[in-house]
Amino acid sequence: MTDLDLILTAAREAGALALSAREGGLKVWSKDGGSPVTDADLAVDTLLKDRLGAARPAYGWLSEETADDPARLTTPRQFVVDPIDGTVAFMKGKPWFAVSIAVVEAGRPVAAVVHAPALDETYAATLDGGATLNGAAISPSDTDDLEDAAMLGDAKMFAHPAWIEPWPPMRVESRNSIAYRLCLVAAGAFDAAVALSPKNEWDLAAADLICAEAGAVLSDHKGRAFTYNRPNPLLPSVVCANRALHPLILSRVGHIDLPQR
Numbered sequence: 001m002t003d004l005d006l007i008l009t010a011a012r013e014a015g016a017l018a019l020s021a022r023e024g025g026l027k028v029w030s031k032d033g034g035s036p037v038t039d040a041d042l043a044v045d046t047l048l049k050d051r052l053g054a055a056r057p058a059y060g061w062l063s064e065e066t067a068d069d070p071a072r073l074t075t076p077r078q079f080v081v082d083p084i085d086g087t088v089a090f091m092k093g094k095p096w097f098a099v100s101i102a103v104v105e106a107g108r109p110v111a112a113v114v115h116a117p118a119l120d121e122t123y124a125a126t127l128d129g130g131a132t133l134n135g136a137a138i139s140p141s142d143t144d145d146l147e148d149a150a151m152l153g154d155a156k157m158f159a160h161p162a163w164i165e166p167w168p169p170m171r172v173e174s175r176n177s178i179a180y181r182l183c184l185v186a187a188g189a190f191d192a193a194v195a196l197s198p199k200n201e202w203d204l205a206a207a208d209l210i211c212a213e214a215g216a217v218l219s220d221h222k223g224r225a226f227t228y229n230r231p232n233p234l235l236p237s238v239v240c241a242n243r244a245l246h247p248l249i250l251s252r253v254g255h256i257d258l259p260q261r
Helices: 003-024 041-057 070-074 087-091 155-159 178-186 201-214 245-253
Strands: 026-028 035-037 060-063 078-084 098-105 109-115 122-128 131-133 150-152 171-173 191-193 218-219 239-242
Touching: 003 078, 003 098, 003 109, 003 122, 035 041, 035 087, 041 060, 041 078, 041 087, 041 171, 060 070, 060 201, 078 131, 078 201, 098 178, 098 191, 098 201, 109 178, 122 178, 122 201, 122 245, 131 201, 131 239, 150 178, 171 245, 178 191, 178 201, 178 239, 191 245, 201 239, 218 245, 239 245
Parallel strands: 060 078, 150 171, 150 191
Antiparallel strands: 026 035, 078 098, 098 109, 109 122, 122 131, 191 239, 218 239
């Protein structure tokens, strides 16, 4: 079984478990830092670690819901996983959450799945193999103007008076899962996504490959590409767009110096 087949099967099983757990009622508490977590997040994490670890015992493991083991830094490949990306939407009964799984080698994802079980949407990609949604090839939009672009992000941020150049009118929406947001850009459902706040490797790794294989561009707000399986998995920001819009967004946000964490 290929890595992609393995993580596709695992993601679908994890999605079914998440939906079943939500229907049965969730236990919710706050992690250090205040973000919410549910018993389903942990159950899905355990399922994925068991399934994937049994199939590929030599691979490292990096997950939002597992204590980090530095041993992953010396493994040839790693699973980078967010068991339920978009926990707030998941808790509230909304559909915008996803199981995100990437296989990383030499700092770059080589196989990826983002599965949104409540929407029956499964995005997948392999290195140099293209990107798909439910098996059909995807590509980003051809929008080349920010005015009236379909943007995923924080409407209040775009409307803030401190911008040197005000943003043009855009159709701004939000989705809780960052991985799902990026896949929507990869598939052309939205033109771009911007988040000027830190994200973790498990938020981005799978969607990174899906975007790249679809033909979208993903970077931080200064245009730097991401590498994965680093000692500190925190990444500064996210800008994702088609090839025409990406430089237009960077020209507006690249001057910002975000605080180091």
